Amino acid sequence: GQNIDQPTEMTATEGAIVQINCTYQTSGFNGLFWYQQHAGEAPTFLSYNVLDGLEEKGRFSSFLSRSKGYSYLLLKELQMKDSASYLCAVEDSNYQLIWGAGTKLIIKP
Amino acid sequence: ETGVTQTPRHLVMGMTNKKSLKCEQHLGHNAMYWYKQSAKKPLELMFVYNFKEQTENNSVPSRFSPECPNSSHLFLHLHTLQPEDSALYLCASSQDLASGANEQFFGPGTRLTVL
Numbered sequence: 001g002q003n004i005d006q007p008t009e010m011t012a013t014e015g016a017i018v019q020i021n022c023t024y025q026t027s028g029f030n031g032l033f034w035y036q037q038h039a040g041e042a043p044t045f046l047s048y049n050v051l052d053g054l055e056e057k058g059r060f061s062s063f064l065s066r067s068k069g070y071s072y073l074l075l076k077e078l079q080m081k082d083s084a085s086y087l088c089a090v091e092d093s094n095y096q097l098i099w100g101a102g103t104k105l106i107i108k109p
Numbered sequence: 110e111t112g113v114t115q116t117p118r119h120l121v122m123g124m125t126n127k128k129s130l131k132c133e134q135h136l137g138h139n140a141m142y143w144y145k146q147s148a149k150k151p152l153e154l155m156f157v158y159n160f161k162e163q164t165e166n167n168s169v170p171s172r173f174s175p176e177c178p179n180s181s182h183l184f185l186h187l188h189t190l191q192p193e194d195s196a197l198y199l200c201a202s203s204q205d206l207a208s209g210a211n212e213q214f215f216g217p218g219t220r221l222t223v224l
Binding site for chain 1 (some may be wrong): 152166199
């Protein structure tokens with residue numbers, strides 16, 4: 001079966017760094033996405049990885065290891081507005097997105 | 110209007126009612142999706158349309174009926190729903206299927222409550 005695992009909830013302090021992990025087992029792989037979803041709002045695109053390595057975009061970076069079926073999202077210099085759920089999704093061989101249940105990130109002052 | 114819009118934002122209906130959810134995208138995309146989002150569960154893909162043709166129906170009960178009259182509009186017709194169908198229904202669009210880095214743009218969702 002297809003499976004995406006990520007922690008249910010994480011807590012971090014404003015100004016700190018947090019890493020949200022995602023492991024996956026899917027039928028085929030055409031890329032991995034990270035989305036951010038604030039409570040009551042639509043998911044919004046953060047990053048896309050298709051090759052191994054680190055993609056950096058401002059305060060956010062995303063890493064991929066295809067051989068390990070593993071990715072992480074790294075958030076630096078945390079701000080209160082980063083409190084949200086972070087969704088990991090893998091595009092499978094049918095070009096469908098398989099979604100994790102999301103990680104709720106709580107930022108404390 | 111820009112991006113992806115959905116109406117209504119909130120809907121309460123009885124199990125015998127018939128209602129429709131509407132989605133419109135202003136991005137010139139060719140693929141549109143319906144997802145169901147329940148608390149603490151992964152997004153569940155319900156239906157996919159690519160160039161107005163339905164490509165996926167992931168074992169969705171027949172009480173949910175999609176309609177895609179053109180590439181910009183997508184409907185989800187609802188009838189005789191069950192309380193467990195209460196959820197956030199999200200519409201999304203993307204350039205098309207299989208175009209690589211197929212970023213999906215989401216609407217704000219319809220919060221559905223079935224009594």
